[in-house]
Amino acid sequence: MEVFSLDMRTLNFIMILFSCIYCIGLLLYQRPNELHPNHLHPRNSGPSALSRTHLRDNTQRSTNSVKGLKVFALALLAMGAGPLLISFRGFVSEWFSIVVANMLIAFAFQMLLHGLCSFRESTFRYSYACMTLIPIVFGLFVYFTYIEPSISARIVVIASYLVIVSFASVKALQSGTRYDLPLAVKMMSGTYFLYGLFMLFRGYHTIASASVTEFMSAGLVHQLTFLFSIFLIVSISFCMLWMINARQLHAINELSFYDSLTKIRNRRALDLFVHDLKDRKDKTPRPMSLIMLDIDHFKCINDEYGHVVGDRVIQTVSGVLRNTLPSHGSMFRYGGDEVIIVLDDHDIKVTANLAERLRQKIEHAPYVDNLAVQPTCSFGVAQIHGDESWDSAVSRADKALYQAKKNGRNTVYISPMAQLKQVYA
Known part of the structure; x- marks a missing residue:
C-alpha cells in the first residue's frame, strides 16, 4: 500500500x-438563451410576422427547463x-x-x-x-x-x-x-x-x-x-x-417533419411515409384509403382579404382536421391549401363517411378573424387496391377531388372503379 x-x-x-x-x-x-429570430438572418431582413412567431415559439420550446x-x-x-x-x-x-x-x-x-x-x-x-x-x-x-x-x-x-x-x-x-x-x-x-x-x-x-x-x-x-x-x-x-x-x-x-403553419406533417414526412408504406403492404395486406381535400375558393380569399387571412383559414381548417381525425389516421400538407389523409385498415365506405364528417365540421367552424370568411372544403376519396402504386391512388383521389369541385364544391366525391380499370388498362 x-x-x-x-x-x-x-x-x-x-x-x-x-x-x-x-x-x-x-x-x-x-x-434559457434568448435569441431574436432576426439574428438568424445575415441581412437582418426578417421573415414574415407568422414565421417570426413560429420561430420564437420553437426557440422557447427548445430551451424549456x-x-x-x-x-x-x-x-x-x-x-x-x-x-x-x-x-x-x-x-x-x-x-x-x-x-x-x-x-x-x-x-x-x-x-x-x-x-x-x-x-x-x-x-x-x-x-x-x-x-x-x-x-x-x-x-x-x-x-x-x-x-x-x-x-x-x-x-x-x-x-x-x-x-x-x-x-x-x-x-x-x-x-x-x-x-x-x-x-x-x-x-x-x-x-x-x-x-x-x-x-x-x-x-x-x-x-x-x-x-x-x-x-x-x-x-x-x-x-x-x-x-x-x-x-x-x-x-x-x-x-x-x-x-x-x-x-x-x-x-x-x-x-423538420411538421409544417410550421398548420402543425401537421409536411411533404418530407409524406415521402418517408410512402417509403415505409410499401413494406407494410407486403407484410400485412389490408384495406387502405386516401382522402384528398383542398379549401374552396382559396385564391379568392387571398385576393380579397390578403394572405394573412388566408393563412388563418388554413390554420382553422387544419385545426378542425387535427381534432376530428381518428388517431390511426395520418395527415399531411400536400402543398398550398391541399391536404392528404391516409387511413389504414379503412375501406372506401368508412373513409367516405369520415370525409363527410370532416366536411360538415369545417363547414360549421367559427368565422375567421370575425370576418365573413366561412371556409368550406371539397374532398376526393380513393381506396388503394391490391398492387396499385401510391402515385396511381393519389392520381385517382386527385381526379375525385376535381369532380367534387366541378359538382359545386363543398362536397365529397368517391373515385369510381372505372378509373382503377383505366390505370391497369
Missing part, C-alpha cells in the same frame, strides 16, 4: 473543483461541499467535519436519485425509499461520533447507504418511461453500478481490516473512494448532457 499512495487533500480539492464546475455548467445549461436538471446540478454542488468540510478536519469541530460533511454527501446522492427519477420520468418510490434512510444515517453518525467514536463504523454506514442509493439510481434509470438515447442510459447505469460495487467492497474491506484511526491518512481503498467519486461526477454529468442533447436533436428532427 505504501508503494502507491494518493494524497487525500489533493483528491478532495479535485473532487470539489469538478463538482462546482459541473454544477455551474448544468445550471447555465438550464438557463429540463425536468430534474436543477436538482441534479445542485446535488453535484452538495457532493463537493461534503469533501470540502472533510478537508477541514482538525481545524473545525467534528460536528461540521464529520456529521455535516457526510450528511451533505448522503443528501447529494439522494438529490441525484430524485433528479434522475424526474428526468427519466421514473417512479419516485426509489427516491422516497432512500429518503427514509437519511434520519437513520444521521443518527448512526451522531452515535459513532460522540457516543461510541469509530471511524470504521462511520465508513461502513456511509458506504452502505451509497450502495443502496447507487443501485436504486440504476433501477430508476432503467425503468424510466421517457425515451432517451439507450447508450447514454446504459453508460450512466453502468457508472452507478460500478460505484455501488466499489462501495460494497469498501464496506467489506473496512469490516475485515484493522480499525481506521486517522481518516486523512487511511489506506489505498479509502483514497480510491475519492477517485471513484470524481469518475462518477464526470461520467454522470457527461451522460446527462449527452441525453439532453439527444433529446434536443430528436425534437429538432421532429420539427
